[in-house]
Amino acid sequence: MKKILALTVAGTLLVTSSVCVFAAEDTTGENTVTEANSDVDPSPTIKGLQDKLKKQEEQAQADREKAEKDKAELNQKIGELKSVQEELSKKLATLANDNKELEQKKAQLTKQLESTNKSLSAAVTAKEKYEEKYKNATAAPKRRETPSREQVLSRNNAVGDGDGGYVAQGGHVQINGGKSNVTFTLSAPTAGVLSSANKYANSVGGTLLHCVTTSSPGVSFKTAVVNFTITGVSANDSIAVYQLQGKNWVQVMVTSITDNHVTVNLTQHGPLAFVRVAAVATATN
Numbered sequence: 001m002k003k004i005l006a007l008t009v010a011g012t013l014l015v016t017s018s019v020c021v022f023a024a025e026d027t028t029g030e031n032t033v034t035e036a037n038s039d040v041d042p043s044p045t046i047k048g049l050q051d052k053l054k055k056q057e058e059q060a061q062a063d064r065e066k067a068e069k070d071k072a073e074l075n076q077k078i079g080e081l082k083s084v085q086e087e088l089s090k091k092l093a094t095l096a097n098d099n100k101e102l103e104q105k106k107a108q109l110t111k112q113l114e115s116t117n118k119s120l121s122a123a124v125t126a127k128e129k130y131e132e133k134y135k136n137a138t139a140a141p142k143r144r145e146t147p148s149r150e151q152v153l154s155r156n157n158a159v160g161d162g163d164g165g166y167v168a169q170g171g172h173v174q175i176n177g178g179k180s181n182v183t184f185t186l187s188a189p190t191a192g193v194l195s196s197a198n199k200y201a202n203s204v205g206g207t208l209l210h211c212v213t214t215s216s217p218g219v220s221f222k223t224a225v226v227n228f229t230i231t232g233v234s235a236n237d238s239i240a241v242y243q244l245q246g247k248n249w250v251q252v253m254v255t256s257i258t259d260n261h262v263t264v265n266l267t268q269h270g271p272l273a274f275v276r277v278a279a280v281a282t283a284t285n
Helices: 002-028 031-037 043-138 149-153 191-203
Strands: 158-160 166-169 185-187 207-215 224-230 239-245 248-252 254-258 261-266 271-276
Touching (some): 158 185, 166 207, 207 224, 239 254, 239 261
Antiparallel strands (some): 166 224, 185 207, 207 271, 224 261, 239 271, 254 261
């Protein structure tokens, strides 16, 4: 626009200058100059400038129109970009909502999976318990072990004779001449020892009342005074006590006989045979 205005001003000044020159020549009366220039026609120069100016104005108008068109296109593209931006914003919001819903569904599925796993674990446990109960219910009953003769006769540190009588030891054994809290442990003899005791009692003319084996785990002694509780014994009975030492029955000292009690002196452990005899006599075999 500045260029066009400058050209317009220049053309106007040129025309004005030409008019002024012609006017001056007419007023001075210089016929020579007038005559000399009377054949010059200034119209072509002015017309050329006017044409040039017109073209420039047309070009300027075209440029303005193009600029307006470009501006309109730019505004249109800006509008389109805004529309695209709004659409993208809507899609992002939709995706955010979808993501939130997916997270919620994921949490629900996780809870359902945990619940299913718990139910499955409980079902497996119940199945195992049922199988165990079924196995126990259908299994053959355990065969009870037949207790040995020693187990049948020995109860609570007492040995029975099978007919209701028994021999027991209640503790307070005197060890090496002093009082103690030691209790001798009693157990039933083997069938062979019992048979041997019966034979020996018969050989001395007596009757075997009881036969037991003594022990005192963890306690050793040189002498021991032991009070045995023996059912069926009275204070007036003659009771002889024999101990199996090796292959021989050796008589041990009886220190007292009272109702249901016989006290003896021992120097070692071993099977003891309590024999009722007519009269106490020392006998070894």
